[in-house]
Amino acid sequence: MNSMAGNYTTSDGREIGGVMMEMKNITLRFGGVVAIKDISFDIHEGEIRAIIGPNGAGKSSMLNVISGFYNPQEGEVWFNGKKRPSMKPYHVARQGIARTFQNIALFEGMSVLDNIMTGRLTHMKTGMLAQALWRGPAEREEVQNxxxxxxxIDFLEIQHIRKTPVGRLPYGLKKRVELARALAAEPKLLLLDEPMAGMNVEEKEDMSRYILDTNDEFGTTIALIEHDMGVVMDLSDRVVVMDYGQKIGDGTPDQVRNNQAVIDAYLGVAHD
Amino acid sequence: MASAELVSLPALLARNMRDSGSHPAYREKEYGIWQSWSWNETGAEIEALALGFLDLGVAPGEHVAIVGRNRPHFYWSMVAAQMVGAVPVPIYQDSVAEEIAYVLDHCGAAYAVVEDQEQVDKTIEVKDRLPGLKVVIYLDGKGLRKYDHSHLKSFADLQAAGREKRGTLEAELSRRRDALTLDSTCVMLYTSGTTGRPKGVVLSNNNIIETSKSSGQFDVLSKDESILAYLPMAWVGDFIFAVGQAYWCGFCVCCPESATTMHDNLREIGPSYFFAPPRFFEEQITQITIRMEDAGRFKKWLYGSGMRLARRVGPKILDGESVSGMDRLKYKLGNFFVYGPLRNRAGLSNVRVAYTAGEAIGPELFAFWRSLGINLKQLYGQTEASVFITQQPDNEVRADTVGVPSPGVELKIAESGEVFYRSPGTFVKYYKNDESTASTKDAEGWVATGDAGFIEESSGHLRIIDRVKDVGKLSNGALFAPKYVENKLKFFANILEAVVHGDGREACTAFINIDLTAVGNWAERNNIAYGSYQELAGHPQVLDTIQAHIEEVNESLSTDDMLSGCQVSRFLVLHKELDADDGEMTRTRKVRRNIVAEKFADLIGALYDGSDRVSTETEVTYEDGRKGSIKATLEIRDATVFAIKALEAAE
Structure with missing residues (x-):
């Protein structure tokens, strides 16, 4: 079950580029607890890559390694052909990686518009004083942003809540605003941590459409964690399966579906 | 105005470009900013599109379907289609693929201009059955990158192709444009089809232009009006307001950013000419009432006293009647503190003329808006008349009439009570349906409306009472118009639905559904515990309240010389809400009379046999399709019936 190397074409005819991000033998420990044990996989440019697994499998930890929030004790992260030194999340963000969170992390008291504007932070060059005075370059920059x-906002169809404080929005819309903020960073790689958790069928359908459209329209590479198997199998081009911190499967949805180790992990086989 | 050459929409466009080229013609909010197009810019856009149509090979007489929400581009498409001699056919954008397929197939549309992926998908779904459909043009390409583009074309590409080939196609375009006459088809609109299949109503340039001209004069509309176009483009009203009148008068049509931002956009634009169904005005009042209930004591007092004054003198001031100086001063103050802000809240600050139509509107609701100084009026119309049959002139506005015949319209009431009209706006025919055309429009041009009504002698206003097929007679020969009475009952917040029986019987009786929100709210405030709809519906105090409402309606009916026989003598409150899942209502929440009568035959029997309670069992369908049954014993009450007062008044 090795990940495919080089370019390939998906079942729906999309051309997928070369390796964008490569995780090599990652191990992550919290004290004595091993959250991730010697995992390797890669993410190709333009693909939708899912990480699945039962609760506590280490999926979110993996996403946090990619986003630079955790630095693994062992292993290497390669991004765009270069080995990434251990760095702070905001440095990672400047490299073109944006994310959403499992538990929504928006500024509740601020309007939807202002929340999304914060996603533009990495694209702003003028200083705080210039922005406060709002003259010349700062003004032009704000208009561009x-x-x-x-x-x-138009893409995600949230015009009607542009000025609404985020705290007043229902859950499904908050999730959409969070996606909007991540997109505002114009990321090359977008990390989605359970984008459909707690949603009803209709909201899931909407979210799936936005994820596909994002990939289609902006060519954004997407890595996502999701529990809803139906959604994962429909959306993603390739899937990594984790269980107890280890990789137990990697491949196209069809390959993964027929993998005995994956079936055991999901149906529950006694672990020794 | 020299109307000799103003024979088509393209001709009106040319006139507007000549006379007020820099005046705004369209506005649309996009990316958070209002974009605008002057008449000159509009002309250039439409011409590029028309040239694109020619490049595509659109032939005269072919049909171009238009499916999308209100956007300038779709209005341009309609005019551009006409410019090349084709017929625009706007379709309801929320129609499912099947319904769209029916219309596309019926009119044989060769081209469709649609909004986005959603609409493109619908056309693809039914494409196999529509060999005539050649090209689908889309406005928003989001999600369409991977689609097979052999039959798809983007709106922008079409215009670009048109601009590029101007040199070779220009002569053909002016030839086609010059060939248009008053008799050319302006638009084809499909009726919503509550009974049977939708019918394609063919309206000529003459219908639209004459109607726009005379209705524009009726309300003194000028090029300085602005309107918000938010009602479905496939509806005749939108075509008259946002195309006919807009082109005739040259005023600006504003399109909301999306369907969900309509209220915000309404406030930003502040239209001077406005149409909305009664539901809109109802919702606004509910919003205001809820907010006021949460407001502080001072604000509540200000609102309460302000509205009391407004109810007393507001409509009089609006109609220019005499009001004491003190009241006038107080109203001015109220206007500053209460009425102005409320109008602004509703987005109606600049409204000079507002219309509502479609359903009966409650007198309180009507009075509320008029007392705030909004010139809200009613009109009565239908697709076949190019909207206008009757409308209310300024200062002659009442809740229970629909006004005097619009300019150029003749009315006649048949023996059966059915209203007939004849006007310059009367449709040409139903497309490919001569049989229906003949049964609706007679040789002299009189059109049957299907509504029963009468003309009030004192005022000359038309009053609509019911659909002709529902009107009957009581056994004593008095007129029976159930919907008229039901509407009066439904104006009470506590009554959600009412079904009145009485055709062929000696007296009228009624089924009532209480409004669970309103009555539940009341129960909460009065510490009345209840576990279900059924329990609340059977509460004696609730029955008392409903009885009081019915008696109030009876009293008002007793002053009506035609309908005094329709007073409700006995009633019961149903143990379940009438529901579309059980087939008792249509999906648009209209009661299916015969099904209700059949299903609850035992209850109707009890209403007429004098018993004071009745036990019953009813089958219900749950939302997931399972079936169950409800058992109940219902109390039947008598309501006071009033002597006919109209006779005394006549003496």
Whole structure:
């Protein structure tokens, strides 16, 4: 079950590029607890890559390694052909990686528009004083950034809540705002931590469509964690399966579905 | 105005470009900013599109379907289609694929201009059955990158192709444009089809232009009006307001950012000319009431006293009647503190003329808006008339009439009570349906509306009472119009639905459904515990309240010389809510009379046999399709019936 090397074409005819991110023999420990044990896999440019596994399998930890929030004790992270030194999440963000969170992490008191504008932070060059005075370059910069944000608002169809404080929104819409903020960073790689958790069928359908459209429209590479198997199998091009911190499967949805280790992990086989 | 050459929409467009080229014609909010197009810019866009249509090979007489929400591009598509001699056919954008397929197939549309992926998917779903459909043009390409583009084309590409080939196609375009006359088809609109299949109503340039001209004069509309186009483009009203009148008068049509931002956009635009169904005005009042209940004591007092004054003198001031100086001063103050902000809240600050139509509107609701100084009026119309049959002139506005015949319209009431009209706006025919055309429109041009009504002698206003097929007679020969009475009952917040029986009987009786929200709210405030709809519906105090409402309606009916026989003598409150899942209502929440009568025959029997309670069992369908049954014993009450007062008044 080795991950495929090089370019390939998906079942629906999309051309997938070369390796964008490669995780080599990652091991992550918290004290004596091993959250991730010697895992390797890669993410190709333009693909939708899912990480699945039962509760506590280490999926979110893996996403946190990719986003630079955790630095693994062992192993290497390669991004765009370069080995990544251990770095802070905001450095990672500047490299073009954006994410959403399992538990929504928005600024509740701020409007939807302002929340999404914060996603533009990595694209702002003028200083705080210049922005406060709002003259010359700072003004031009804000207008440009606002234009990008407005296009994302249009893309995700949230015009009607543009000025609404996030705290007043229902759950499904907050999730969409969080996606909007991540998109505002114009990421090359977008990490989604359970984008459909707690949603009803209709909201899931909407979210799936936005994820596919994002990939289609902006060519964004997407790595996502999700529990809903139906959604994962429909959306993703390739799937990594984790259980107890280890990789037990990797391949296309069809390959993974027929993998005995995966079936055991999901149906529950006694672990020694 | 020299109307000799103004024979088509493209001709009106040319006139507007000549006379007020820099005046805004369209506005649309996009990316958070209102974008606008002047008449000159509009002309250029439409011409590029029309040239694109020619490039595509659109032939005169072919049909171009248009499926999308209100956007300038779709209005341009309609005019561009006409410019090349084709017929625009707007379709309801929320129709399912089947319904769209029916219309596309019926009119044989060769081209469709649609909004986005959702609409493209619908056309693809039914494409196999529609060999005539050649090209689908889409406005928003999101998600369509991977689609097979052999039959798909983007709106922008079409215009670009048109611009590029202007040199070779221009002569053909002016030839086609010059060939248009008053008799050319302007638009084809499909009726919503509550009874049977939708029918394609063919309206000529003459229908639309004459109607727009005379209705524009009726309300003195000028090029300085602005309207918000938010009602379905496939509905005749939108075509008259946002195309006919807009092109005739040259005013600006504003399109909301999305369907969900309509209220915000309404406030930003502040239209001067506005149409909304009664539901809109109802919802606004509910919003205001809920907010006021949460407000502080001072604000509540201000609102309460302000509205009391407004109810007393507001409509009089609006109609220019005499009001004491003190009241006038107080109203001015109220206007500053209460009425102005409320109008602004509703987005109606600049409204000079507002219309509502479609359903009966409650008198309180009507009075509320008029007392705030909003010139809300009613009109009565239908697709076959290019909207206008009757409308209310300024200062002659009442809740229970629909106004005087619109300019150029003749009315006649048949023996059966059915309203007939004849006007310059009367449709040409139903497309490919001569049989229906003949049964609706007679040789002299009189059109049957299907509504029963009468013309009030004192005022000359038309009053609609019911659909002709529902109107009957009581056994004593008095007129029976159930819907008229039901509407009066439903104006009470506590009554959600009412079904009145009485055709061929000696007296009228009624089934009532209480409004669980309103009555539940009341129960909460009065510490009345209840476990279900059924329990609350059977509460003696609830029955008392409903009885009081019915008696109030009876009293008002007793002053009506035609309908005084329809007073409700006995009633019961149903043990379940009438529901579309059980087939008792249509999906659009209209009661299916015969099904209700059949299903609850035992209850109707009890209403007429004098018993004071009745036990029954009813089958219900749950939302997941399972079936169950409800058992109940219902109390039947008598309501006071009033002597006919109209006779005394006549003496």
């Amino acid at each position: 606002r234009e990008v944000v407005e296009k994302i």
